[in-house]
Amino acid sequence: MILQILVNGILLGGFYALIGVGFSLVWGVTNIINLAHGAIALLGSYITYYMFQNLHIDPFITLPVSFIVLYIFGYLVQRYLMNMVVKAQIFMLLILTFGMEIFLVNFMTTFFSADFRSVTPDYAGKSIEIAGVVVPYIRLAVFAICMIVTAIMGFFLEKTWTGKAIRATSLDLEAAMMTGISPRKIYSITFALGSALAGLSGSLLSLTQAFSPNIAGGLTLRAFIVAILGGLGRVEGAFLGGLLLGVIETVSSFYIGESYKNAIAFGLMVFMLIVKPSGLLGRKYYAEVKH
Amino acid sequence: MINKKLILFFAFIIILILLPFVISGYWLRVLTQTFLFGAIATGSNIIIGFTGYPAFGNIAFFGVGAYVTGVLTTKYNMPFFATLPFCALSGIIISSLLGIPILRLKGHYFAIATVGVMETIKELVDNMTELTGGGLGLTLPIMHGEPEYIYKFFYFVMLGVMLFSLLILFIVSKIKQGYALRAIRVDEDAASVMGINTPLYKTFAWAVSAALVGITGGVYAYWLSYIDPHTVFGGTYPVKMFAMILLGGGTTVIGPMLGAFILELISEIVWSKFIAIHGMVLGLLIIFIILFLPKGIFETFKGGFSFKKLFSNLRENRL
């Protein structure tokens, strides 16, 4: 059974990685902890849900829509809201994103209702069995998509001009500005990417579980833990952090008890902050550089 | 100028003391709730506003205090008032133990570590079913007496807790340790170079803050007579607390309390008219405060209102 539980953990971890990667990117580059990350992810869930429910579009085909819509949303938010006060004390931005979270959650509750929703296509629940270990196709697909997206993100940041500019900005804002990079634009693109990735993870979430506007906070906390475990701003860090969180959750709930799994996840996060705040694959401690 | 402020302040207190004899149970309750927030915001301000450490999860001590009172009154039959020192003590112990490692963190990292602490304690309380009732919650002994008397009782106790927090904050702002905290807020490295033992002072600030918030939690538990982990740890408390501190001004003694009054009374009077969308209004209000009034309503409009001042924050901090 332990093999099954490990596999469960890794598959779950793939999802955690995707929700964490956008969060980590925004945090690492712009130093904004986006507490609205979970709420933005849920916007993606609702896009998939309504397209599936009303237009009968396959949930996997809705992924690009989710990505593009939330990319635009994220860009506008950063460009016309966050950039206005981005130089203020960092916890002001923290509260600002919390204000956004409250607004978005209540917006969704008002217009999409507080009902729990879930997307269940015909092929849901199909699985293959290898050596007694059951692997559900949907979870496998979610995992694969997370890997692909993470790889693309890594490639984007390494090889493209915009990606390099984002990384340069995250390392040293002033120096980046001197080379002609417009931080206003880079910040907006970064936040847009973060939101788009959140939207993707939200769309995939709708396939494996039930969601309502009220789970936003829980999602943000998961993204938090992933980012801390893996290290900020690093795609591969978030990937590792996600897998680690998934495995730790399932294994600890098996050996210690299901109801302790949250306590363990949060305890681990605090522990990580204390011993190695830069995360497993972390680099320079950004907050120290800026303040 | 000082005197005028002082007179106004005492007039305000006297009105608060006289109010329960003219208003009804509902408004007593609203004001008691306002005092509760006033106490939390004031107590938390020692670490948040004075020292500059955004202890987002400071509500953890509120929950701890609530459970200390809850467990002591139900399992050990302790009288209510006798439990309050233990609320303060548990806050001091936890914050001191955690302070040494966690207060090394700065900015976001500290804020998040406190959230992590809050969630961890919440989950632990949720699981210690034997002692805390776990997810079932804990029912405290209900106070006996006429409702009129009970409501006045909690009104005055909560008012007392708030004023006590205010007094402590005032004292901290006057003694030399208080100046050390401000030095840490302005520039921690410089403070350290000047010979201030920063870890000690930061832990001191957090412990005082935790003690005050803990006491508030204890009173809350006895007042509500039913607590469960999901309501006393988290919910909308942290963000409301922060909004109050910011609105009133985090660097002042009286600001957070005034912030609590403004936010709570506004929400009571105005938002009840927008039942369906008040959550959205709360979110927008917080965004508005951060955009336009991050220094607090009093600090921003010192010497009169003007639109120019309203936009000064945007001019300073935009990218």
Place this chain on the structure above:
Amino acid sequence: MKRLMLTIFLALTIISGAYADDKIVFGAALSLTGKLAKEGNLVKDGYELWKEVVNKKGGINVGGKKYLVDIKYYDDESDPNRGAKLVEKLITEDKIKLILGPYGSESVFATSAITEKYGALMVQGGAAADKLYTRGFKNLFGIYTVATEYMDDILEMLKDKNPKPSTVAIVYSNDLFSTQVAQGAKSAAQKYGYNVVLFQDYPKGTQDLSTVIAQIKGKNPDIIIGCGHFQDTIVIVKQCKDYKVNPKALAFSVGPTLPDFVDSLKGDSENVFGSAQWTKSLKYKDPVFGSNTEFVKMFKAKYKEDPNYHSAGGAAAAVIFQRAIEKAGTFTDIAKIREALSNFNEETLFGKIKFDSTGKVVGKGMAVIQILNGTQVTVYPEAVAEGKMVYPKPAWK
């Protein structure tokens, strides 16, 4: 500072409007926004339909004179503490002593403490925690079968089926309500001679239960009982299918009775059992609506959708309140109305209602529904069964 004081005085001067004497005004602080917004609004729909029907008939008959009814609502934002505050407002500001209950055990728990203190009355059709009735309160009456009896009927129904089930796995969310349901289910299972092979809790609102499912699979039980909330129920069904867990019966305390259940799970919801406080097909008579069937018809006409148990509970609570007032012959003498409620023994759309000395309904029992061809079908009690149940549950496709 001056402005602040002004604000306070302004606040104090806001006094609610007075109501005309020929109206009976009820009060309700419901969750119209926040996490219980859905249920809160459904209960409100029940209250509103009752009000409309009663007023159409000329109102409540008190000592030969007919009084129209009105209900004053406040929104507790799904926060029990705020609910308590608002009930206090209803009683002290609005001078209303007839309180219709909110939805949710926590809210009823907090608000009923206020009605008790002020000697106001509450009839509630929205909370099932046993804990509500162990405080020695005199002024709270509830019509939901309590949590510990929730799964009793379902386990009784299954006990003699063929092939005979012998093992039960119970998993539950660790909140007040679900824990009580699970404890009740455990003792009911032992009472009917089942072997409880797994009794496992999980954190409230959890997103993933794969480990619990793996543990269930290891025990291979005949019956799986889930005591949680809608979202956990969805996760359990999905993951049971994911990991090919095939019990003979899959039953939940909350979930299958909600219309969203089939919407969310589509075909995977087939053959799942649910415990229901009330269903559309129950054949009870009702003093206001005529019968349960009539109630369903009227509800559909007004809201263009089928009622579920939340709305029925709200309407029934109001009906019972009304009948007690009519019997007492007064709507101001709380002691007399309480007396009438204590001696209440009448059939309503919700069932045959009788209260014990603590104010909780006794002997009402639960109906059992099963999802068959995408609709909820009442399969128990057999006397009102709409269709034949499917047992054992076929394996996942």
